Amino acid sequence: MSDKKVRVRFAPSPTGGLHLGGVRTVLFNYLFAKKHKGDFVLRIEDTDQSRYVDGAEEYILDCLKWCGLIPDESPVVDGHYAPYRQSERKSLYREYAEKLVREGHAYYAFDTPEELDKNRKEIPNFQYGHFYRDSLRNSLSLKQHEVDQLLDAGEPHVIRIKMPEDETISFNDMIRGYVSFETNQVDDKVLLKADGMPTYHLAVVVDDYLMKITHAFRGEEWLPSAPVHLLLWEYLGWKADMPQWAHLPLILKPDGHGKLSKRDGARLGFPVYAMNWFDAKTGELTPGFRELGFLPEAFLNLLAMLGWNDGTDNEIFTLDELISKFSIERVNKGGAKFDFEKAKWFNAEWIKRTSAESLKDKVKAVLEDKGVDVKDDSYLLKIIDVIKERCTLLADFYQQAAYFFEVPKEYDINSVKPKWSDTKTDFFNTLIAVLKNETAIDAVVFEQQFKALMEEKGLKAGDVMLPFRIMLVGGKFGPHVFDIAALLGKDETINRIEQALAVFNG
RNA sequence: GGCCCGUUCGUCUAGGGGUUAGGACGUUAGAUUUUCAUUCUAGAAACAGGGGUUCGAUUCCCCUACGGGCUACCA
Numbered sequence: 001m002s003d004k005k006v007r008v009r010f011a012p013s014p015t016g017g018l019h020l021g022g023v024r025t026v027l028f029n030y031l032f033a034k035k036h037k038g039d040f041v042l043r044i045e046d047t048d049q050s051r052y053v054d055g056a057e058e059y060i061l062d063c064l065k066w067c068g069l070i071p072d073e074s075p076v077v078d079g080h081y082a083p084y085r086q087s088e089r090k091s092l093y094r095e096y097a098e099k100l101v102r103e104g105h106a107y108y109a110f111d112t113p114e115e116l117d118k119n120r121k122e123i124p125n126f127q128y129g130h131f132y133r134d135s136l137r138n139s140l141s142l143k144q145h146e147v148d149q150l151l152d153a154g155e156p157h158v159i160r161i162k163m164p165e166d167e168t169i170s171f172n173d174m175i176r177g178y179v180s181f182e183t184n185q186v187d188d189k190v191l192l193k194a195d196g197m198p199t200y201h202l203a204v205v206v207d208d209y210l211m212k213i214t215h216a217f218r219g220e221e222w223l224p225s226a227p228v229h230l231l232l233w234e235y236l237g238w239k240a241d242m243p244q245w246a247h248l249p250l251i252l253k254p255d256g257h258g259k260l261s262k263r264d265g266a267r268l269g270f271p272v273y274a275m276n277w278f279d280a281k282t283g284e285l286t287p288g289f290r291e292l293g294f295l296p297e298a299f300l301n302l303l304a305m306l307g308w309n310d311g312t313d314n315e316i317f318t319l320d321e322l323i324s325k326f327s328i329e330r331v332n333k334g335g336a337k338f339d340f341e342k343a344k345w346f347n348a349e350w351i352k353r354t355s356a357e358s359l360k361d362k363v364k365a366v367l368e369d370k371g372v373d374v375k376d377d378s379y380l381l382k383i384i385d386v387i388k389e390r391c392t393l394l395a396d397f398y399q400q401a402a403y404f405f406e407v408p409k410e411y412d413i414n415s416v417k418p419k420w421s422d423t424k425t426d427f428f429n430t431l432i433a434v435l436k437n438e439t440a441i442d443a444v445v446f447e448q449q450f451k452a453l454m455e456e457k458g459l460k461a462g463d464v465m466l467p468f469r470i471m472l473v474g475g476k477f478g479p480h481v482f483d484i485a486a487l488l489g490k491d492e493t494i495n496r497i498e499q500a501l502a503v504f505n506g
Numbered sequence: 507g508g509c510c511c512g513u514u515c516g517u518c519u520a521g522g523g524g525u526u527a528g529g530a531c532g533u534u535a536g537a538u539u540u541u542c543a544u545u546c547u548a549g550a551a552a553c554a555g556g557g558g559u560u561c562g563a564u565u566c567c568c569c570u571a572c573g574g575g576c577u578a579c580c581a
Contacts, residue, residue: 013581048580113579120578125508127577158579176511185509186577193579200581224510224576247511250574254517257573302518305530309519313529332519335574339517342531352544390543400543415541462540469541476541 006038007214013045014056017277017286018063021251024303029217030069031326041211042074044085047197063274067296081211086203093198096206097159097191105235106191109138110150110157127187130165159192161228169227174246174328181227189228205232208243216243223247246328249307250335260338262286270340293393298350302343306336316349348392356384363397370398372405382487386479404487407496408474411503415476416467420504427457427464428501432494443486471500
């Protein structure tokens, strides 16, 4: 590694929701940058106008914000390398493409998409490369004056790289080590499209160079086009400044085969996007981890463990810990199948480890969203402490906390009714009397009183504990009953016993 | 089809020439909690196959198989 300041970039194209694999790429970029006190740049690769989706860029920014992976430079945070949207850099690329043409490393091609499609269909293994390019319409096969004529006439054309023959292109990938390709096998990729926009191939190289990117992380699906990029760095005369490449393993479908896609999420019932994504065209809402009730800390944590570990048995890491422990050498080569069960475990762990105070706002939002009015924050805090260990997702806080704010709407009557008796009614009426003599409920004292009364009436814990829980909670869940009673307070506890009694005896 | 990349329990993975191949999720059984969850204990569960190299390979090399990616004027 040189002594240059580390600069990495995440370069998504704004075509829709942000996939969890994308977030992992961001994360590894970010961890590497911060570990080396470098810069993390967000660059929007919007060179395909036909795929541009309104709102996708803001969405990406929001996702990064939610995750806490804030770019040092982006379309909204200026560094010294603006603009950060490739569509706004359009005029820049042509000059480099023309330079390549002048120097014999690229050429104009006038073939229409239809002609090429036809060739691909009719000729087995057709490639726009050294074998066929002489028989196609381009500045290599046509006479100079014909080319000039076409150009002057404004004939639509693209600029293609001219892949050399019989060369071996190799490089040292930070994750995979030595990787090599035969140039005869790779085709003459389009560099500049007919609409004047660069393709990804030209744009990454030009922008990585101009933005002084030192390390380039991307998914493994880019590996096959690496030789094109390597050659471009060389032909443009920038080889000494080429970033070090790292091709990350893919995140795979949990079942079956292939890359994880948003369709898999819908099919298997879990989110694939970081946050909800609403497609205005189709009206389709693709769910996100955030809205499902994941904590960003847990989301990042689980993503980090998909392909990386620190060599110990530890699996729970804060962002700061990840930054200090991250090393690219410990990133795996093989793809990882996504396991939603384990993802939920990470979230449950994070909820347990997060203080009630830090959880407060998010829990409050969940409750208020369900119509629960939270007036007293300190009351909420006590509730969170007593229920958080039984919540896996933030949404679970509703079921676990709702009864602290409102009388149960329904009782799990079937768990009570079959064994209900007058003795039990008597027990609870006496319990109300006991309670009325107290000024407040103390969980420990109340439990003693409850049990003493129980014995006095000749009842066993199994006879009244569950009914009591159902009186207060409505169902068979929640923390210790006496803690619930204490939190509810004397008056409300009495109130709930009375109300439930009416129902049970009704 | 061609090219490239990969392969340790069901899943995520540690390990690495000589180990009882370790951990986690999930799962099974028990304990605790007369709710549910948590927690705890125990169990089942893996080096794709074949050749080398070696005194010895799961570990190094080769081949095969399997899996994945790419093969657009998409990224």
